[in-house]
Amino acid sequence: MAAFDHTPPPFFKRGPAPLAMLTLYVAVAVSLLVLDARFHYLDMLRQVLGVVTHPLQQLAHAPARGVSQAGEYFQSVDALQDENQRLKHAKLENAPLTLRLQQLEAENARLRRLLAVKERQPASGQVAQILYTARDPFTRRVVVDKGQQDKIAAGQPVVDDAGIVGQVTRVYPFVSEVTLITDKDQAIPVQIVRNGLRSVVFGLGNGQLELRFMPANADVQPGDLLVTSGLDGIFLPGFPVAKVLNIERDTSYSFARIICTPVAGVENFGEVMVLAQREAPPPRPEPAEAVDGAPEEKAAKAKKKRPPRKP
Amino acid sequence: MQTTFSSSRILLPVRPWFIALSLIVALLLNMLPTAWWPGVPDWVALVLCFWSVREFRKVGMGWAFLLGLAMDVADASLMGQHALAYVLLAYGAAAVSRRILWFPLLQQALQILPLLFLVPAIQFGARMLAGGEFPGFGFFAWPLVAALLWVPLTFMLLLPQYQPVERDANRPI
Numbered sequence: 311m312a313a314f315d316h317t318p319p320p321f322f323k324r325g326p327a328p329l330a331m332l333t334l335y336v337a338v339a340v341s342l343l344v345l346d347a348r349f350h351y352l353d354m355l356r357q358v359l360g361v362v363t364h365p366l367q368q369l370a371h372a373p374a375r376g377v378s379q380a381g382e383y384f385q386s387v388d389a390l391q392d393e394n395q396r397l398k399h400a401k402l403e404n405a406p407l408t409l410r411l412q413q414l415e416a417e418n419a420r421l422r423r424l425l426a427v428k429e430r431q432p433a434s435g436q437v438a439q440i441l442y443t444a445r446d447p448f449t450r451r452v453v454v455d456k457g458q459q460d461k462i463a464a465g466q467p468v469v470d471d472a473g474i475v476g477q478v479t480r481v482y483p484f485v486s487e488v489t490l491i492t493d494k495d496q497a498i499p500v501q502i503v504r505n506g507l508r509s510v511v512f513g514l515g516n517g518q519l520e521l522r523f524m525p526a527n528a529d530v531q532p533g534d535l536l537v538t539s540g541l542d543g544i545f546l547p548g549f550p551v552a553k554v555l556n557i558e559r560d561t562s563y564s565f566a567r568i569i570c571t572p573v574a575g576v577e578n579f580g581e582v583m584v585l586a587q588r589e590a591p592p593p594r595p596e597p598a599e600a601v602d603g604a605p606e607e608k609a610a611k612a613k614k615k616r617p618p619r620k621p
Numbered sequence: 622m623q624t625t626f627s628s629s630r631i632l633l634p635v636r637p638w639f640i641a642l643s644l645i646v647a648l649l650l651n652m653l654p655t656a657w658w659p660g661v662p663d664w665v666a667l668v669l670c671f672w673s674v675r676e677f678r679k680v681g682m683g684w685a686f687l688l689g690l691a692m693d694v695a696d697a698s699l700m701g702q703h704a705l706a707y708v709l710l711a712y713g714a715a716a717v718s719r720r721i722l723w724f725p726l727l728q729q730a731l732q733i734l735p736l737l738f739l740v741p742a743i744q745f746g747a748r749m750l751a752g753g754e755f756p757g758f759g760f761f762a763w764p765l766v767a768a769l770l771w772v773p774l775t776f777m778l779l780l781p782q783y784q785p786v787e788r789d790a791n792r793p794i
């Protein structure tokens with residue numbers, strides 16, 4: 311009977327059936343996708359793999375960096391002198407404002423103390439260089455050259471010389487990822503400077519922002535400046551975010567469609583400032599009706615702890 | 622192994638380190654700052670597809686999965702997005718490899734094209750389900766370029782396996 315055995319001879323062995331391996335790998339990949347998209351559990355795995363891919367990325371970006379540095383070196387003296395002149399001008403123009411700023415801040419602090427209002431937290435942070443855009447075409451993110459080594463943590467705001475650029479969303483040992491304010495998932499609580507109206511501005515993904523859920527008769531005008539309101543406990547209040555570009559008021563919708571453009575050079579490369587984390591805001595007051603039962607209390611506690619960014 | 626099964630040229634066996642080297646170089650090419658321009662091929666997918674067609678016993682879904690994870694981390698995309706696409710690509714390439722090598726190179730490229738289209742299509746589907754923004758039609762352009770590169774790529778990656786043509790009158794083979 312052994313002569314009619316139908317199993318193939320051992321030298322044609324291919325290991326497990328390809329279809330079984332495919333099922334296994336697809337199952338693992340799909341569960342990774344779900345874990346990452348829904349629960350954000352995989353930051354540790356990302357950091358471990360990042361240690362391997364980081365040197366390769368550095369190597370890949372070395373030629374481009376070299377070319378740009380050589381370009382800067384050969385930039386003509388003319389252009390540099392021109393830029394120098396312009397910067398001196400700008401400094402002089404701003405001088406009246408900046409010179410009095412220290413005195414005004416001191417006065418503000420004194421007045422706030424007199425009124426027994428909590429003092430404003432001074433802004434501090436560290437300068438970081440934007441290394442490259444993340445290759446992922448589905449989101450708007452950049453990578454900056456400061457990471458865990460420089461005590462960067464997820465959730466820190468990132469600004470440039472004109473306003474808010476984005477927020478740190480992932481931190482690796484040597485670099486960190488900044489989600490730009492124009493990303494589709496990014497939302498920032500803002501306030502209109504002209505009348506103090508509060509709202510939330512959302513990224514649109516095409517380089518613009520939208521002020522959503524504003525009633526059609528809201529007092530918003532083209533050219534209005536939006537600054538951070540600081541209600542989220544993450545961004546310090548008063549940083550410029552966007553300017554209102556145009557407003558469509560359609561009576562068939564209850565909300566106006568308000569399109570804004572970012573003030574900061576969000577899509578430009580250059581240096582940015584990663585602001586230090588804000589002091590924790592005071593705890594929220596308890597809701598009016600007392601909650602009893604362990605699971606509900608747990609839910610209320612979980613609500614108080616804010617995630618650094620909306621998933 | 623021959624360039625195609627219908628050619629009479631006999632190739633040397635492939636060296637494993639050369640496969641590894643070509644895949645690492647492809648990974649490096651994918652990380653270049655130019656890699657996100659529309660139409661620039663996903664080199665890892667292309668080289669992986671090549672080796673999965675020619676050497677499906679040596680390069681398979683395990684390599685595809687690992688390279689996919691590396692690309693996910695380097696791209697800052699969703700974990701598993703590249704891995705899923707590459708694994709399916711490697712499986713598809715291995716499944717058609719016995720048939721595809723009977724065709725001349727240009728027709729091979731034509732048959733590889735739908736396999737390569739699988740990669741952006743799967744990534745697009747996964748990201749849309751997770752709520753990403755539409756990346757533009759340029760995102761789907763690279764398989765066309767990659768299919769055009771199939772012929773030069775075949776010659777380049779098979780270079781170390783060619784042997785010098787020595788005619789011996791007494792021993793014809």
